[in-house]
Amino acid sequence: MNDIYRKRLDTLQDTLSRNGFDACLIMQEENRRYLSGFTGEDNSVDESAGALLIGPKGLILATDSRFELHAIHEAPLFDVHVYKTGLDKDLPELLDRVGASRVAFEETRVSVGRFNAFAAALKKSGSTAELVAHEDMTAPMRAIKSADEIQTMREALAIAEAAFSAVKANLTPGLTEKAIAWEMEKEMRSRGADGLSFPTIVASGPNAALPHAVPGDRKVAPGEPLLIDWGSRYNGYCSDSTRTVVLGSPCDTFKRVFDTLFEAQARAIDAICDGASGKTVDAVARGFIEQTFPDGFGHGLGHGVGLEIHEAPRLSYLKDHTLKAGMVVTVEPGIYLPEWGGIRLENMVLVTENGAEVLNTLDYRDHIVAI
Amino acid sequence: MNDIYRKRLDTLQDTLSRNGFDACLIMQEENRRYLSGFTGEDNSVDESAGALLIGPKGLILATDSRFELHAIHEAPLFDVHVYKTGLDKDLPELLDRVGASRVAFEETRVSVGRFNAFAAALKKSGSTAELVAHEDMTAPMRAIKSADEIQTMREALAIAEAAFSAVKANLTPGLTEKAIAWEMEKEMRSRGADGLSFPTIVASGPNAALPHAVPGDRKVAPGEPLLIDWGSRYNGYCSDSTRTVVLGSPCDTFKRVFDTLFEAQARAIDAICDGASGKTVDAVARGFIEQTFPDGFGHGLGHGVGLEIHEAPRLSYLKDHTLKAGMVVTVEPGIYLPEWGGIRLENMVLVTENGAEVLNTLDYRDHIVAI
Known part of the structure; x- marks a missing residue:
């Protein structure tokens, strides 16, 4: 199974690079599953089972404690990071760990409120990573x-x-x-x-x-x-x-x-x-x-x-x-x-x-x- | 039943006004139902059963043809508008009809991609209405x-x-x-x-x-x-x-x-x-x-x-x-x-x-x- 996910991740990284990105943040449930194997479900618009951070230096699956064991079991290619109070606070450190500088996110899955929280956390931490809204680059692969x-x-x-x-x-x-x-x-x-x-x-x-x-x-x-x-x-x-x-x-x-x-x-x-x-x-x-x-x-x-x-x-x-x-x-x-x-x-x-x-x-x- | 919704709408309009708004756009499914009676369900993050436009000159429930009959039946206080190719294109005209100038939207329900589409449509039409992200003002009422x-x-x-x-x-x-x-x-x-x-x-x-x-x-x-x-x-x-x-x-x-x-x-x-x-x-x-x-x-x-x-x-x-x-x-x-x-x-x-x-x-x- 790992070969399947590795191939998908390679294809995605090619697409990112062709579009001027070195990293991406994946929050859309089906994309998350398709790229990692992690089956956690969001269940509602306002809730999230986690995010993938894909960058030149690593792969992280960030989630909360509810999903930790499933995440480790289902997504062996990813380092599992468990956040305590939501993704916002930990995002700058995680982006740094995967070596991200220009980061695409799925424009239809990230709300304005969440984007503002991400941006505030990056600013506060002094991170130089830049989050850029982009159309879904996984969708054409999944088709x-x-x-x-x-x-x-x-x-x-x-x-x-x-x-x-x-x-x-x-x-x-x-x-x-x-x-x-x-x-x-x-x-x-x-x-x-x-x-x-x-x-x-x-x-x-x-x-x-x-x-x-x-x-x-x-x-x-x-x-x-x-x-x-x-x-x-x-x-x-x-x-x-x-x-x-x-x-x-x-x-x-x-x-x-x-x-x-x-x-x-x-x-x-x-x-x-x-x-x-x-x-x-x-x-x-x-x-x-x-x-x-x-x-x-x-x-x-x-x-x-x-x-x-x-x-x-x-x-x-x-x-x-x-x-x-x-x-x-x-x-x-x-x-x-x-x-x-x-x-x-x-x-x-x-x-x-x-x-x-x-x-x-x-x-x-x-x-x-x-x- | 109309009295219930009228009272809720009055309360919301007071809150809007205290926060410097004259109108709002309601896209969150449960808020939409709470304020209008319309039970249409979004079913997924990327889909929408419609939006309420609440302004000083009127109340509009904008939806697509799938929901038209339900909308008319369930939300008699609202004028039902059926959009053909999504809300974006019709938004400027609808905001104008309800007399909106400073419009709050639910920051957790509107994606960055959708907000950009709304903003582009407003700009193209020459509308002067301003869309402003705000925390959910209906949630405290619903509590x-x-x-x-x-x-x-x-x-x-x-x-x-x-x-x-x-x-x-x-x-x-x-x-x-x-x-x-x-x-x-x-x-x-x-x-x-x-x-x-x-x-x-x-x-x-x-x-x-x-x-x-x-x-x-x-x-x-x-x-x-x-x-x-x-x-x-x-x-x-x-x-x-x-x-x-x-x-x-x-x-x-x-x-x-x-x-x-x-x-x-x-x-x-x-x-x-x-x-x-x-x-x-x-x-x-x-x-x-x-x-x-x-x-x-x-x-x-x-x-x-x-x-x-x-x-x-x-x-x-x-x-x-x-x-x-x-x-x-x-x-x-x-x-x-x-x-x-x-x-x-x-x-x-x-x-x-x-x-x-x-x-x-x-x-x-x-x-x-x-x-």
């Missing part, structure tokens, strides 16, 4: 998955799919969205998921017209769309899938919307390969859908998945990313018709040299649930 | 609970305690920490909890010496401490309790540690009343424990609980806070003996005019589980 990471994601997905099949077998009119979401969670957890990748979406009838509906007390009824968007986390890695089923017989609208999405998704996946433009792939699906449903598809086509549920790259009409072999992205076209409801179909797709491999294994058109 | 909030917290606690009793009834040697944690969660969720206040801690034997142990595959055995620290969230409000039990007969160390903590906790609670110093209350428990276990108690005695699991005030040796009637704090002395394990006892306590009311109702000395 391309190794064979081991892909294997872990397949396992996360297998848990999620088995859970869905178990819940689907017991779907019946009258269950509430909330109850179905809870069954999904229990089935994932009992199959070994660390947890959910995100709160499960279960949206029935008109609620399915809200792309991020929160499961409520509405009871599912025959003939209407029942959209389930869910994922499990396994060894830190996320899965993300959506299926939309119908109890009993689908109406004509359901059939038309479903068939359109099925075709749109297939075309988008056909357009994926190493070097393809995310914007173009999005446009393939979007263009096809808009021929029949001009206003139906409001959100982006997909996003990268990994240690985070949403990470680089995006398949979006707003911003272009170039796809590369080893990326794992969702392809999730949806059509939402206010009042009636909506359908979304989402698979996870691995970008390969010559094309794409769908990682999901659930039968795709098995969406009619007999009642 | 003092209304009768309705206290009632909701009692309900959260009742769910948590019923779950504990159910799990305790089935405790048996050989269960893993992980399995017990999962049983706790299922029991809380099936009793109506929105979710957990935090990941349940189940730590057995030597693991109980780690104040924030993560449940693992260790099997619980007779005669050793089994520490469970758990909480449920109900209508947004958290509970937080710890019990340490023993399967079969406690050893002498267990008895001595338990009795010391029981007495330390009772003395600390006796010291709580409106106007008391949090530092003094901490010292009462700490002084008593240190007579027998000089190095046993490393963390603070307690913290406020409410919409967040950790909020103002603190009962701590590091920083002093004055307790006020209506605050709800945990009182959680612990003694941790490396190798052997640890015990922590935690109750939730309401500060009253003349003293304190323990909100927990579980029998406290019922810690020996027959096997």
Whole structure:
């Protein structure tokens, strides 16, 4: 395992150096784990399980006493430093120890208040180290998955799919969205998921017209769309899938919307390969859908998945990313018709040299649930 | 309900004005909910369900299309604005609409990257509004609970305690920490909890010496401490309790540690009343424990609980806070003996005019589980 982290750290140090830095401070939870192996979780915006200090003279994992033993065990490449009253006070000494002078930090993970506290501590100590906000330099590395990471994601997905099949077998009119979401969670957890990748979406009838509906007390009824968007986390890695089923017989609208999405998704996946433009792939699906449903598809086509549920790259009409072999992205076209409801179909797709491999294994058109 | 929010907004506007502001931007999830009723959740550091803009000429809740319907329904005092490509671009216009000139933002919730994006958008638009980092002005308001909030917290606690009793009834040697944690969660969720206040801690034997142990595959055995620290969230409000039990007969160390903590906790609670110093209350428990276990108690005695699991005030040796009637704090002395394990006892306590009311109702000395 140490070789993996050493290679990642080398790549990061190259990137730092190309950007004029000799060191960095890593506070983003998933980056911390990716670069060190340390699995401590922050649990909230205002709390932190620690920081990595990466510099020319050394590697330090700074954390508090709660995490000391885990840190030592999980991150053998790093010297573990335990701070007593927060990172601020110890930061100047730690930066000095790793030989840092120009230090990049993740601009989206450090709050203005925390940055001010860091800066004050550096000033007070007379340190000459300079902290500079920078976009996340680990994210582009994380976007391309190794064979081991892909294997872990397949396992996360297998848990999620088995859970869905178990819940689907017991779907019946009258269950509430909330109850179905809870069954999904229990089935994932009992199959070994660390947890959910995100709160499960279960949206029935008109609620399915809200792309991020929160499961409520509405009871599912025959003939209407029942959209389930869910994922499990396994060894830190996320899965993300959506299926939309119908109890009993689908109406004509359901059939038309479903068939359109099925075709749109297939075309988008056909357009994926190493070097393809995310914007173009999005446009393939979007263009096809808009021929029949001009206003139906409001959100982006997909996003990268990994240690985070949403990470680089995006398949979006707003911003272009170039796809590369080893990326794992969702392809999730949806059509939402206010009042009636909506359908979304989402698979996870691995970008390969010559094309794409769908990682999901659930039968795709098995969406009619007999009642 | 509108009266509650109007009153809170009035109080906040007074505070703003006393601090030289005419407006504020609220991005912290629990503050947003407390001031508006909007329950949208951010789910991760990098994502946001929206922001409140509170100024002399109006109240705006800015969010994205996912949350539009919820926002309109839940926050009737606010004009709901839906942004298409993030808050940055629309911010200048929105600040203008609420008549903002000097705008406080929560320094711990806004990242350096986001602040820079806001500042760039303001500059580009020629806006004269000024964004100023400030400590959270809503937190001190939230620290003092209304009768309705206290009632909701009692309900959260009742769910948590019923779950504990159910799990305790089935405790048996050989269960893993992980399995017990999962049983706790299922029991809380099936009793109506929105979710957990935090990941349940189940730590057995030597693991109980780690104040924030993560449940693992260790099997619980007779005669050793089994520490469970758990909480449920109900209508947004958290509970937080710890019990340490023993399967079969406690050893002498267990008895001595338990009795010391029981007495330390009772003395600390006796010291709580409106106007008391949090530092003094901490010292009462700490002084008593240190007579027998000089190095046993490393963390603070307690913290406020409410919409967040950790909020103002603190009962701590590091920083002093004055307790006020209506605050709800945990009182959680612990003694941790490396190798052997640890015990922590935690109750939730309401500060009253003349003293304190323990909100927990579980029998406290019922810690020996027959096997």
